[in-house]
Structures are given as C-alpha cells and as structure tokens.
Amino acid sequence: MELCAGGSLVLIDCGSGARNFGRDLHAFPPRPFDLLFTHTHLDHICGLPFFTPAYDGRFEISAWAGHFASEGGLADIICRIMSPPIFPVAAKSLKAVTFRNFKAGADIPRDDDLVIRTVKLNHPGGACGYRFELKGKSICIITDHEHGDKKIDEGVRRFVEGADVMIYDAMYTDEEYKQFVGWGHSTWQKAVELALDANVKTPVLFHHDPRRDDDALDEIGEAARARHPGTLVASEGMVLSP
Template sequence: MEVRFWGVRGSVAVSGAHSARIGGNTSCLEVTSQGKRLILDAGTGLRALGDQMLREQNLEAALLWSHLHWDHVQGFPFFAPAYVPGARLTLYGPGPDGATALRDVLDRQMQPPSFPVPLGAMRSQMTFATARDGEPFEWGPFRITPVDLPHPQGCLGYRIEADGRSFFYATDVEMSLDELSPRIARAMEGVDALCLDAQYTPDEYAGKVGPSRRGWGHSTAIEAAKIGAAVNARRLFLFHHDPAHNDETVERMAEEARAYCEVAEPAREGKQILVTA
C-alpha cells in the first residue's frame, strides 16, 4: 500500500516561497494498492492528482470524504477525470445520508453565481455511496472502516487496510490525549501510519497568540504527537497545516512534537510513502 500527499494544508490554500517545502494545497491524499486507487478528500490538491490520472489513463477511483467543509470539496470542479466519459468514480459521502449530502454540496458549489459549469457537465460514471461510522466496507483490495471524530458538523476518520498493512486518516479533529475516546483509540491502535490534524501550537490553541482556537475543530501538534505515541502508531504525519504557518513554523512544530512521539514528521505535499511494517 502506498500513500501520496497531494494537499496537506488546512482551511484555505496558500502559495509562495514561504510554503514551498511543505506545500500549499488543501487536503487530498491518494492511497494505492494492486493497481487500485483511493482518494481521500477533494481539497485543491485534487486538481494535480486528476491531471496525473489523465496522463496514466487510469480513470477509476473511489473518493472518500471526511466531511464537507469547503477545504475538502473545492478541488472537485477542477478534477479533470470527472468530465471524461468512461471514467468510473465511486464517491462516498460521510454520515447517515452521506450520498445525498455529498451530491448536494458538489452540485451547489458548481451552480451560478459560484461556478460557470454545472455538476451535470461531468460526464464520467459517478456512483454516490454512503460511508457510515462503524460500518466497514470493501473497495478493491481495501478494507475501509469509517470512525466518527469530534469536529463541528462532524468528520469521519478512515482506517484503511490492504496488503496486510494499515493506514489511518484523521484530518479535522479536535482532541487531546486526555479527551481521546477509547473507541477512537482502538480504531487507531497499532497502525503502520497515522495522519493526524496538528494545526495549532499550544499557545495558539490557548489564545495566548491571537484568539483562542478552542472549539474550532482542530488539534495541536503536541496533542497529536501524544495521541500518536499512545496508540502505538509506527509513523505519524502531522497534517492540516495552518495557512498562517510558514515552512519554518511547521518544521519547528514537528521538531517539538518529536519530544512526545519520535516518529512524528510533517506531512509534505508531493511526498509518497510505502506503508510497511
């Protein structure tokens, strides 16, 4: 199983020399195994992934959404494979009525006056499906288990297993080790790689620098590291970097996090990892 980061930024995309090493696109990951492709979230990183799929002429994928906040859907109108007849896409919306909720959001964001081309102009074969908390399903070689995470309007984490390896994607979650529910801890336990929200510094979260971020739905890199260590993750990728943080800040936060979890590192756009034991 391989994982590639196409977008690692939270909230809104950034660009410029100050973010060149970490990357500026919003959430999008690609997980591949045995020639099959999963896509996690449709932030602005999805655009370049779609172009890569066109170059490969491999136009089949399942897209899983953690939730429908804008930094996780905005890349979809620019996902070129969706316009290609013959492309086959399965789109999993999160929550009890995920298929309907996802279709509504993708439809609305492409309606006037927001966008010139409607969802109906996408001529690929799109099948809408639902991902529900605690109900595992299989797609290709992947076994996928959605898990509810604490976030405003909710968010699903995904435990993904293939080739005897495991990966857990947990973007957009506000937790500390003290608040970590046993249910989430069990779902994350022993994963080969864990991707975890680490947007804030402790001072930002507490309101010592600007407003308090408590209740905004994101975690500190320190708490992410404590959780990564507590669940015995073999690798930890700090994710959903704050748009106000330049490369030096993100790298310093990861360095500080390593005091609590020595396998912590910042997720970087373009980085591809082989998930191994």
C-alpha cells in the same frame, strides 16, 4: 491525498491540488477509483469542479461521504457549489462520478483485498476518519478532528491502535488551542500523545495552520520527534512507502 494499495487507487478529499492531479491521471489509461471525503467544508471539496477525470465518462469514480444524516447529503452539497452564480458548470456534468453515502463507523464495501474502515470525528458539521488495511499494513487519516469529546476520542484511540501510519490534524499548538476551542482542530502535542498511547509507528502532523511558515514547522517537527522519534511533518508532494 492519493493512496495506492496493491492495484487500487483511492483519493481522500478533493482540494485545490485535484486540478493538477487530474491532469496527471490522464497520462494513464482510465481506471475506476474511490474518492472519500472526510467532510465537505469548502477547502476539502473546492477542487472537484476542476478535476477533469470527473467529466470523462471513461473513468468510474465512486465518491463517498459518511457524515450526513440524509441520504442525499453529498450530491446535494456538490450541486450547491456547482450552480450559478457560484460556478457555470452544473454537477450533472460530472459524468464519471457516482455519489454515495454511508454512516461513519461502517466499512466501505469493496470487491478487492483492500479494507477501508471508518470512524466518526469531532468537527463542526461532522467529519469521518479512515483506516486502510492491506497485507498487514495500515494507514489512518484523522482530519479534520478536535480532541476533547471523550466518547469520540475513545473511538479514535481504538481505531488507530497499532497503525503503521497515522495522519493526524495538528493545526495548533497546545498553547494556541486555548483560543480556538470548538473550531474543530487538534494540536501536534495531542497527535504525538495519541500515537504513543495507541502504539502508532509513524505519526504524520497534518492540516497545518496556514500562517505557519517552514521554519515554524521545522521547530514543531523537532519537538515532536523528541517525544516520538518516528514523527513526520506533512508537506506538499510528500510520498510515504511501506
């Protein structure tokens, strides 16, 4: 995901779409930006070895993760996937990237007007949600997250309160979820319920089950909008503007 806020650029996670996005970035003058990881499961980091700005020293990329207990967590994980026999190019070749860790719940330090807050999520191995605030507008990214932990759920509820946009893990339906308790994902019904309870203007259903086709997602979108008229179903290439 790409976030443009004022003059700031922030990327959230680095899946397979990072390859094409990196190519697009080279069409503009190099600039510093942050890369925030919600967590480091393979589908969220597999694009970094193919993200060409990371190899270009003219860029300055601060890569952040907030779900590790150890200081070396993020760098260690990237080194593991970028080493033989998994990948032929070593992580030390990522000349533009500086790896940084924080503890979920802390704000990301910045020198501009964009505020980035974080919250702990419930996902195997840990995960972190983000809230971005600028000039009275706010967007929250809550993925990958499984509802059901009372303490974490209460923290997420406070975290997303009053947000203009909430991008939320909606991989399952409530009926499907019974088979996948503990897998680290939530349901579209919980997304809508949270949005209504926390006065979120636009909930965006995200992280769809890969087996679900467009027709099924259209049906979910209709059912969700019947409960919360502002609900959107995320799609590749979707652009949201304030």
